[in-house]
Amino acid sequence: MTEADNPFEAAPIKRPARWHILVFLAPAFLVYTAIMILPLIETLRLSLYNLADGQTVFVGLANFITLFSDPRLSASFWNALSNNLIFFVIHMLVQNPVGIALAAMLSVSKLRFATFYRTAIFVPTLLSFVIVGFIWKLILSPIWGIAPGMMDWVGLKWAFAPWLGRADSALITVSLISVWQYVGIPMMLIYAALLNIPDEVLEAAECDGITGWSQFWKIKLPLILPSIGIISILTFVGNFNAFDLIYTVQGALAGPDGSTDILGTLLYRTFFGFQNQMGDRSMGATIATVMFLIILAGVSLYLFVIQRRMRRYQF
């Protein structure tokens, strides 16, 4: 019941309109709408249109049918998707376990110089991908790089190969560069989660004789599982949106022979064109839409299936 409905009040007091809420929300809302939501909707819309005789016409799902039925386009699409999956799997198998291990080591209170290690491992995350890409390209360069020389000191010169130039090793190398750059993020998140575990729980565990490794597996790991879930989904979204590092290290062609081509670089070449290949905006938008759907499916799977089954503990 509002005051206006009250029959006993002779002169109803009108509440001042709360304009300030709108005013404060407006800048963020407008900027976000203009630079994120509208382009997203436009991209989704553009994927249903194509050029015919210089006119943009509605073609329904024809672009998607072309993408999956044209032998060349579909071959490059599946190549990009499978490379992207490998890229993601390497992150899940290397970046996240290493991040958790580092966090577990840092949270051991006896470790000396813990702050130094924490900072040092986190710093690459703050660097621009351009810097990281060029640094690693130089380190691994067979001509000017320091990698061949350093491997020579320890007698491993024979194991050096131009990894970035070989079809069988380029994708793994680029993935590991990306892991090197971003390993600080899972480390920090897990580190924070580990610090959040109350000492009482750990003391109770010790009283029950659970110490060392088994304490990590039985007590700590279940308690940090929600953070691991968040990290996995962040890795998934980040990897399927990835483009920058591959572009700086391997160029837009994502060579050799398309072996490092992921969805982001394929989208770039298709949408903007490359050298003598003209950009095709409708097909680019189609690929972008498929990427959007893949990410949406992954995130939904996490939110509606995995996260609901995850057990949370209140202290």
Place this chain on the structure above:
Amino acid sequence: MTRLLKGMLFATTMFAPAGAVLAQDASLTIESWRNDDLSIWQEKLIPAFEAKNPGIKVTFAPMAPTEYNSAVNAKLEAGTAGDLITCRPFDLSLAMFQKGQLSPLNDLDGIGNFSDTAKSAWTTDDGKTTFCVPMASVIHGFIYNKKAFEELKAEVPKTEDEFFALLDKIKADGNYIPMAMGTKDQWEAATMGYYNIGPNDWKGEEGRKALIAGTQKLTDADWVEPYKTLAKWKPYLGDGFEAQTYPDSQNLFTLGRAAIYPAGSWEIAPFKAQADFEMGAFPPPVKKAGDTCYISDHNDIGIGLNAKGKNPEAAKKFLAWVASPEFATLYANSLPGFFSLNSTAVKMEDPLAQEFVSWRQNCKPTIRPSAAIVGRGQPNLDLEMWRVSANVINGTQTPEQAAEETQKGLDSWYKPVK
């Protein structure tokens, strides 16, 4: 409210480009991909034009080469492109003309200064309309380190056997990397490899035209042969050439660590500036002594008029000046390695550039096979050739497989006119 919202959205997204629209009576902007030449345009070419044409202000606005085509197309469609458009040869510019984005230039003053061959890269298929003023062509060949050749007492190779014998000699000596080229960026493998040595095998224009007519295929022996030769280059490239980029190769050569550089003539000016040794050049070696030699003399760069430009009169004045012998001399000497297409003979000072251009007297010139007509479709033949040439040198594909892949890509869209 929606109006206000729309207005604000419009303002937030559009205010940036709006600031750029500053009308001046006659200011011209040249769209180009030659960002390497920025200082030469600003310091030599534009002042020379402005001194003669007071009241016209010219700006040279280059961008990254690989992004140029798509960017300039987007600008033309949006109506924000400059008055003067630097033209890529053949199909790319032809597409612009067919869309009505470039004006026909048949009645431009000075267009008669160019031969039909020179104009062929910027003329419609029926040969009737020319839409860009030809500026320059580039010639392929090999640049070598004269000091290294003297130390090794090496002769310039004339035939392929001599060429490989020379590479063996340099390799055995061990002081120099025989040849500076990498496959990481892919385009060098095709541009400095396949397009460079290939014309000797497919007999230049003869093979190129037969390919367009459909009487020859990329899987024919003449077109597979250059891949076979390229596959033999592998042992003579530096260690780790698979990860060697284009700038790496340039640096290896100019630092004097490599003896031979498979080149395009556009390298002359930057190499002169960097290397402290004498350089020479030789054309792609022929199979047997006495064979006719063919060179890739590729019409590479022209300049056209934006049909929707703001100052067509001033732009035409500029184009007429570009077509004049005065510009030809100025351009060819400021950028040795970009050879004028003007019929008036141009005197070049640079000995290395003279060496390149002297091959025109004995060898038959041709253009890159993927540039005209067969370069129009998807997949793009040029990009396909980059990829397979790199694969062939890396040894991950046989010459036959490479040829088959490119022909399959071509067959998927190209039907020769019978």
